[in-house]
Amino acid sequence: MSVLFAAAGAELSKIRSSRIVWLITGAVIALHLLIGQANLRNTSTAVEGITPDGLIEIFADERQPAGEALIDLLVSFSLQIVVMFLPIIAVVIAGQEFRAGQLAQSVLAVPRRGLLMAAKAIALVVFMAGVAILVELISNAYMFLAVKDWDPGLLLGADTLADHGKLLALAVLVSLVSFAITTLTRSTLIGIVVSVLLMALAMTQVLARTVPAVDALLPVSAGRNLLLDPADADLSSSAGYAAIVLVAWALLSTLAAGLLLSRRDAR
Structure with a gap:
């Protein structure tokens, strides 16, 4: 176990020493801050207009229970960043291994490929979890500014905390999938293309409306099914099924990437 932790x-x-990883991560966080700032005024205005019976109008002519609607908005704010950009960071991290013989050095340093892939997966999970937590903290900060005069305790509710846990799990799992796909294909470009394609299929809900059984088996779509309210989106599976799909994708893709690592990479 100590060998695994040392390798991780x-x-x-x-x-952490990769400049390009930090540049892209910084750009993603900066974008999240800018979007949050741009949306703050609209959210604050909607909160100020909450009716005495607790209804809010976030979208024109559509009134909803304020608490539920604001939590959904909070989740959606973080979800966009998680599924659109965090997998790209994971792809870049994986892609760094194929530059300047880094993968060869890794294989020589840790000949046991299973141990090596486990160490890489643990390191990725730790880094991406940190990024995801920062994304969620930023989302919470903006939402707190919007609701502090109405119900500041909203962000500490059981439902809100549960959604944060799901978002964190989603961020880690989809990042693992993108990392594994990039490692399998030995191509940063292919990793980015696949990640963008999976994201586009999930966000447009094309397959969810036409072939829901197929859509339910895709990792990013499973994340959508796990987090969003069935009343607000076309979901293709239950939350429980979505969780199983996500975990299966992460485990199987990481296992496959580990199995394909061999001493030939040391050449």
Whole structure:
């Protein structure tokens, strides 16, 4: 176990020392801050207009129970960043291994490919979890500014905290999938294309409306099914089924990537 943690620590150090990873991560966080600032006024105005019976109009001519609607808005705010940009960070992290012989050095340093892939997965999970937590903290900060004069305790409700836990799990799992796909294909470009395609299929809900059984088996679509309210979106499976699909994708893709690592990468 100590060998695994030592290898994971070394992999995490490699991630943290990558300038391109920090540049892209910084750009994603900056974008999240800008979007949050742009939406703050509209959210605050909607909160100020909450009716005495607790209804809010976030979208024109559509009134909903304020608490539920604001939590859904909070989840959606973070969800966009999680599914659109965090997988790209994971792809870039994986892609760094194929530059300047880094993968060869990794295989030579840790010959046991299962141990090596486990170490890489742990390092990725730790880094991406940190990024995801920062994304959620930013979302919460903006939402707190909007609701502090109405119900500041909304952000500490059981439903809100549960949604944060699901978002964190989603961020880690979809990042693992993108990381594994990039490692399998040995191509950053293919990793980005696949990640964008999976995101587009989920966000447009094309397959959810036409072939829901297929849509339910895709990782990003499963994340949508896990987090969104069935009343507000065309979902293709239950939350429980979605969780199983997400975990299966992460485990199987990471296992496949580990199995394909071999000493030939040390050449």
